[in-house]
Amino acid sequence: MKIAIVCYPTFGGSGVVATELGIALSKRGHEIHFVTYKQPVRLALLNEKIHFHEVNVPDYPLFHYQPYELALSSKLVRIVKKYKIDILHVHYAIPHAYAGYMAKEMLKQDGIYLPMVTTLHGTDITLVGSHPFYRPAVSFSINNSDIVTSVSESLKRDTLRLFDISREIDVVPNFIDLSTASGGFTDCQRELMANDDERIITHISNFRKVKRIEDVIEVFHRVQLELPAKLLMVGEGPEREGAEKLVKELGIQDKVRFLGNSNEIDKILCFSDLFLLPSEAESFGLAALEAMVNEVPVVSSNAGGIPEVNIDGVTGYLSNVGNIADMAQNAIRILQDDAILNTFKRNAKKESAKFDIKNVVPLYEELYSKVLVNNNV
Numbered sequence: 001m002k003i004a005i006v007c008y009p010t011f012g013g014s015g016v017v018a019t020e021l022g023i024a025l026s027k028r029g030h031e032i033h034f035v036t037y038k039q040p041v042r043l044a045l046l047n048e049k050i051h052f053h054e055v056n057v058p059d060y061p062l063f064h065y066q067p068y069e070l071a072l073s074s075k076l077v078r079i080v081k082k083y084k085i086d087i088l089h090v091h092y093a094i095p096h097a098y099a100g101y102m103a104k105e106m107l108k109q110d111g112i113y114l115p116m117v118t119t120l121h122g123t124d125i126t127l128v129g130s131h132p133f134y135r136p137a138v139s140f141s142i143n144n145s146d147i148v149t150s151v152s153e154s155l156k157r158d159t160l161r162l163f164d165i166s167r168e169i170d171v172v173p174n175f176i177d178l179s180t181a182s183g184g185f186t187d188c189q190r191e192l193m194a195n196d197d198e199r200i201i202t203h204i205s206n207f208r209k210v211k212r213i214e215d216v217i218e219v220f221h222r223v224q225l226e227l228p229a230k231l232l233m234v235g236e237g238p239e240r241e242g243a244e245k246l247v248k249e250l251g252i253q254d255k256v257r258f259l260g261n262s263n264e265i266d267k268i269l270c271f272s273d274l275f276l277l278p279s280e281a282e283s284f285g286l287a288a289l290e291a292m293v294n295e296v297p298v299v300s301s302n303a304g305g306i307p308e309v310n311i312d313g314v315t316g317y318l319s320n321v322g323n324i325a326d327m328a329q330n331a332i333r334i335l336q337d338d339a340i341l342n343t344f345k346r347n348a349k350k351e352s353a354k355f356d357i358k359n360v361v362p363l364y365e366e367l368y369s370k371v372l373v374n375n376n377v
Contacts, residue, residue: 001030001031001086001087001368001372002030002031002033002083002084002085002086002087003022003025003030003031003032003033003085003086003087003088003089003368004033004034004035004076004079004080004083004085004087004088004089005018005021005022005032005033005034005035005089005090005091006034006035006036006072006076006088006089006090006091006096006099006100007019007034007036007040007090007091007092007096008036008091008092009036009037009038009039009040009043010040014091014092014119014121014122015040015042015091016042016286017091017119017121017151017174017175017286018040018089018091018119019034019040019042019043020042020175020177020357021089021175021361021364022034022043022050023042023043023050024177024357024361025361025364025365026047026049026050027049028361028365029049030049031049031051031083032049032050032051033051033052033053033079033083033085034050034051034052034053035053035055035072035075035076035079036054036055037054037055037056037057037068038054039052039054040052051083053075053079055068055071055072055075056071057071058071068095068099069095069098069099069102070099070102072095072096072099072103073099073100073102073103073106074103074106076088076099076100076103077103077106077107080103080107080112080114081107081110081112085114086115086368086372087114087115087116087117087368087371087372088100088103088104088114088115088116088117089116089117089119089364089368090116090117090118090119090145091119091121092119092120092121093118093120093125093138093141093142094134094137094138094141096118097116097118097141097142097144097145098137098140098141100116100118100141100145101116101140101141101144101145104116115146115147115371115372116145116146116147117145117146117147117148117149117364117367117368117371118141118142118145118147118148118149119148119149119150119151119172120142120148120149120150120151120155120159120169120283121151121155121283121284122151122155122281122282122283122284122304125138125155125158125159125162125163125283135162135163138163139163139164139165142159142163142165142167143165143166143167145167146371147170147367147370147371148165148167148168148169148170149169149170149171149172149364149367150169150170150171150172150283151171151172151173151174151283151284151305152171152173152174152283152284152304152305152308153171153305153308154283154304154305154308155283155284155304155305156169156171158283158304170363170367172360172363172364172367173284173308173355173360174284174286174289174355174360175355175356175357175359175360175361176289176290176293176352176355176356176357177356177357178293178352178353178356178357178358188267188270188271189271190271193230193232193257193271194229194230194271195228197228198228198229198230199223199227199228199229199230199273199274199335200229200230200232200271200272200273200274201220201223201229201230201231201232201272201273201274201275201276201331201335202231202232202234202268202269202272202274202275202276202291202296203216203231203232203233203234203235203275203276203277204234204235204265204268204275204287204290204291205234205235205237205277205279205287206235206236206237207235207236207237207238207239207240207243208237208238208239209238209239209280210279210280210281211237211239211278211279211280212278212279212280212301212321212322213233213237213239213240213242213243214239214242214243214246215278215322215324215327216231216233216243216276216278217231217243217246217247217250217256218246218324218328219276219278219299219324219327219328219331220252220255220256220276221250221252222324222325222328222332223328223331223332223335224252224255226332226336227332227335227336229255229335230255230256230257231252231255231256231257232257232259232268232272233256233257233258233259234259234260234261234262234265234268235260235261236260236261240258243258244258265290266290266294269290269291269294269296270294272291272294272296273296273335273341274296274297274298274299274316274331274334274335275287275288275291275292275296275297275298275299275300275316276298276299276300276327276331277298277299277300277301277306277310278300278301278319278321278322278324278327279300279301279303279304279306279321280301280303280321280322281303281304282301282303282304282305282306283304283305284304284305284306284308284309285300285304285305285306285308285309285310288300288306288309288310288316289309289352289355291348292309292310292315292348292349292351292352293348293349293352294349295345295346295348295349296345296348297315297316297334297341297344297345297347297348298310298315298316298348299316299317299319299327299330299331299334300316300317300318300319300327301318301319301320301321301322301323301327302318302319302320302321303321306318309351309355311347311351314344314347314351315344315347315348315351316330316334316344316348317330317333317334
């Protein structure tokens with residue numbers, strides 16, 4: 001199949017999933033065309049099966065805000081015609097499914113039918129999409145997709161609760177590539193980050209408010225009072241400044257390192273002992289899964305789809321959103337004993353295998369084939 005994938009090209013979970021999906025599909029013989037405004041961060045190599053098409057938005061003084069959706073839909077029309085694309089797979093309802101629908105309608109004028117698969121990732125539903133200003137466009141985009149998927153049962157329930165949806169939603173979970181996601185480092189160089197007697201706690205996110213970054217700091221502060229530990233903060237975003245200020249107020253600057261965005265997540269997780277994810281909302285919890293595949297147990301909130309990934313008492317622990325004391329106690333419970341920590345590490349690795357990309361990509365292929373057969377394409 002020739003598949004066009006539209007996604008955000010950033011470090012966010014949806015962009016990572018879309019990129020890894022495209023790469024995996026290319027390895028299974030499909031021709032993949034990424035269409036977005038910048039080459040995705042995880043797309044390191046282009047080859048005969050993987051193509052990237054940049055969406056440029058001309059700067060017209062007439063527009064106060066430049067119309068990305070218009071530029072994207074026009075670009076899609078050109079790509080579909082030139083490369084004879086079979087399937088359009090968009091990640092995020094808006095603006096991507098909305099632009100995809102416009103492209104579909106334009107192509108119909110030339111007798112070309114383009115099936116569209118829309119994958120819902122979370123923020124497009126629970127934050128942006130639920131705003132009254134955008135709700136009609138989101139509902140319209142979902143209902144006019146040929147196939148709709150969500151990354152968790154929790155997100156599916158939220159979508160059906162927030163919108164008037166007439167289209168069936170298939171749950172296809174996020175995934176991890178077990179063949180490349182762990183085990184690549186024979187020497188983690190742990191000594192670069194901590195002393196031998198210190199536990200390493202890690203948090204990775206885009207540092208938005210929903211991630212409750214200050215909770216991460218507060219939980220760590222309580223943990224380091226009970227046992228030697230270091231905290232690694234990986235990512236960038238609007239909450240970083242406040243987090244750095246809190247670290248200074250608590251007097252733990254020597255125990256917390258802000259590493260910014262990184263392409264070496266697996267190396268960082270290689271020497272991590274625990275992952276903190278106290279988010280207010282998570283459609284799936286991809287960061288938790290990436291930790292687990294690297295044998296890092298997770299202490300998290302019980303928000304959204306996280307309990308579908310982090311199994312309470314097995315791969316880590318779940319707490320109510322904002323319950324800093326409980327999260328800290330759970331972290332200490334895991335970290336204070338080597339035998340207990342090692343058990344949680346093994347369990348995390350074992351549970352992550354359920355989300356191996358080899359198990360998930362065929363689910364998308366089945367949906368692609370289904371929509372093509374149903375529409376006699």
